[in-house]
Amino acid sequence: MNKKLENEVVADAETAASSGKRQRSNRILWIAGPLAVALVAGYFYITSGRYTSTDNAYVQADQVTIAPQISGLVVEVAVRENQAVRKGDLLFRIDPEPLQIAVDQMQAQIEAAGDYLNASRDTYRSASADLRASEATLRNHEAQLQRIRELRAKGIVAQKVLDDADNDVATARGTRDADAATLAKSRTMLGGAVNTPLDKLSGYKVAKAQLAKANLDLSHAEVRAPIDGTVGKMHLQPGDYLTIGQAAMPLVAHSVWVEGNFKETDLTNVRVGQSAEIVVDTYPGRKWPATVSSISPASGSQFSILPAQNATGNWVKIVQRIPVRFEIAQTSADGLVLRAGMSADVKIDTGKEHSPLGRWTSSAGSKEEVAMSR
Known part of the structure; x- marks a missing residue:
């Protein structure tokens, strides 16, 4: 009986101790909970704004967007989708053969410009000689006309002789004017002077500019990366034909x-x-x-593309x-x-x-x- 009573006393003591702990825990929660909420709310309030x-x-x-600057057939694609590239790396190549032919053609035209300069100088010299000859002929006919007029005034020669002399002078004057025009044309083709250098001739400058354009087009046959980046989604394959400005890859x-x-x-x-x-x-x-x-x-x-027009209709x-x-x-x-x-x-x-x-x-x-x- 004493043992049982002792056990009950111990159990009651444990229950009382446990109840006391729960009460203390509840008090802590009632105090700490609102305090934590207040601290969090205070932090957000203090830092709000x-x-x-x-x-x-x-x-x-x-x-x-990578696009070619010339039209042509793609003969090589050097990159693949999602590949990282550096600035200057080759992306794809367009068939350079037609462009090389254009370069050779313009190079030949520049060489022909030198031959044309020599020919123009020969033409100028020939026109100068013809002009001198025609001027001498004109002076001779004018002197002959003057003598015949004096003879006609004395009645020694017939009127037909005088008319033929007038016609010879007019013909010689026309020949002289034609030779002068030919000489002026030759001088113009030489840039105003017979000793004009080749690189000062307008025809040579045009041919040289066309050669530079052909070389530039040839360099554009190789399309290279303008920046460091990564190739995006692409479908470019050898054999595709691209026109100027056509999107090839991002x-x-x-x-x-x-x-x-x-x-x-x-x-x-x-x-x-x-x-x-x-x-x-x-x-x-x-x-x-x-x-x-x-x-x-x-x-x-x-x-x-279509911005809102708030001045029309109902407005919200x-x-x-x-x-x-x-x-x-x-x-x-x-x-x-x-x-x-x-x-x-x-x-x-x-x-x-x-x-x-x-x-x-x-x-x-x-x-x-x-x-x-x-």
Whole structure:
């Protein structure tokens, strides 16, 4: 009986101790719970207004559409889809044979220009000799005409002889004028002087420019990467015929940035140069430090093909979004690579002065300065 009573006493004591512990635990929870909630709420209140964020953000990159500057048949494709290339790497090659023929043709024309110059100089000399001869003939006929006129005045010769002399002078004068025109033409073809150098002739300059154009077209037969990047989706194969400006493949640059589309009401305190933090959906938990690089001069709707016409019809106010560009300090680390089009979350630190605590401290400081100034 004593043993049983002893056991009951021990059980009652344990129950009382357990009840006391539960009561103390409940008191702690009643105190710590509201305190934790108050601390969290206080933190968010104190820091509210300092940070602005959006999940409407995406990784962006420059994209170049590779297109040939000449038309031709593709004979070689040196890259494949999703291949990384460096600036100057060969992408594809267009058949150079027709272009080489054009270069050879223009080279031959330049060589012919030298022969043409020599021929023009010979023509000039010949025209000069013909002009001198025709002028001598004209002077002779004019002297003969003068003598016949004197004889006709004395009645020694017939009128027909005088008429023939007049006709000879007119014919000689016409020959002289034709030879003078031929000489002038020869001088013009030589650039105004018989000793004009070859490289000063207009015909030679035209041929030289055409040769440079042909060489430029030949160099464009090899299409090379204009920037460092990665080849996008492409279907180019040897045997395809490309025209000037026809899209052959996209090239996405390695340098990337993030574009966040913020509500206009969230940009009150956002300025260029403020620090930001970026989290990409592909790599949860990984944060990229960034900086506000620029803010768009207009909302995204202003750049649409058909912008909203708010002055017509029924109007409903819609909060607009303004694109903000962020420069990332390090775009790849620990094997994590940012690619264009990835979704991201962006948070901008506008500065503690924009939080309630910062406004309160700045207000208190300004009041103190005013009091001291008084």
